[in-house]
Amino acid sequence: MSNEKPELDIEKPGAVLQGYLDDLLTVSTSLNMVAGLDYVAEREPPASATAVVLEPEREVRRYQDANRPHWAQQQFDAIIICSGGHHFAVPLQELASLSLLDEFESQLFTETTSALVVSERATGRFRIAHLGRLLLLEDYQGAIDERQAYLLSLNGENWGLAVASVSDRLSIDPDAVHWRMDRGKNPWLAGTLFESQYPLLDLRQLQPMLKRLSS
């Protein structure tokens, strides 16, 4: 007679069952290389994940200007994203993660012309805004079948932004931005990059727009 334990831990059926349930109800995370970026998390990263938000090692030069967002008081990193045929610069410091948009969630946007969809996730309801539709409204030029492939998630928020592509990562000197002194009708527009003329987004200012859409 062998005293070896069987592979399945039958002494802890509760633990085995809990593991089974965890597998069923948890979406896996894995990391994939994406051109131009360090890493992109596939599906939902853990809340604490900061896959692409890497602190650059460089000499910090401070720019004190009350009209600029807190993340623009010194040199900052941004990614260039595209949605609805337009490019935008998004400061990395505001992002919790950049992930591949779940295929199912991406498809939700082909089911509707709305700028906002609600996805049921294991962690609760998660609102995803289609950036092109949200910002450009009637000027939205994106092809109807433009697939939103990436999800920008914000620190501590239960909503994110769906975008079609991510093309570049830049280190931006605040002096290379034409900062808007009066945000006016577009509070989300922090300024414009001198060289490329890409709009620079202030993501926190999108929240009231999302609230209006949700209500």
Next chain:
Amino acid sequence: MQVWTVANQKGGVGKTTTTVTLGGILADRGNRVLLLDLDPQSSLSCYFGYDPDSLQRSSLNLFTEERLSSRYLQSLIVSTSSPNLDLLPSSMSLATVERSVNSNGMGLKVSRALTLLRPHYDFVLIDSPPVLGALMINAMAACDQLLVPVQTEYLAMKGTERMIRTIAMVEKSLGTTLHYTLVPTLYDRRTQASVGTLRQLRQAYPTRIWPSMIPIDTRFRDASKAGQTPSRYNASSRGVRAYQSLLKSLALQNDQRLMA
């Protein structure tokens, strides 16, 4: 859209009757209601006259189809004898889901599919199998409200304990709270078993149990034979009146939750 799941690991407790009756009453009130049969035994589908062996498409397709769309889901849905009440039927082959499930996140398939139907229905009621497995977990993970019918008989206490343990484990995996209500069913006031068990259930789960009960009512069987919802078959039967009372209680709970 609200999703209600009717589940218990024990069979014969009145899950299908609860699903059909509540769905029927909600539809009678003008709500657009979808009944989703996730039980391979297909009792709910058979109730409305569908043969689970001959259906080309069924709730199995929720698990096998890789690219679900709203239009595709609607092609799986069939009508019932009641206006406003639709059915996504089951088939025997649904049992194969348990064998094929091995990937992460498989328990969220139904939840995600139902998101696509959000604009089309006010309520989705899910009838789940009496087995703890991927199908029941999908049904539980998708719901806003979990109803646990408990037969008022001697073996109920043990089964209820087991079900509540399962709910706690699902909550842990989901990282969220499930709103569940125990619904005493098949109550026969003439028997000691019913009276005694109901008393025990109320003592053991005072905050979770619906304070009233669903009585035994032969009209449920008659309605089933006629393929009609109990409320359309006989709106004034005591069984239907009990389920109407349950709906009132659930509406009150929902209001309290929203105000909290």
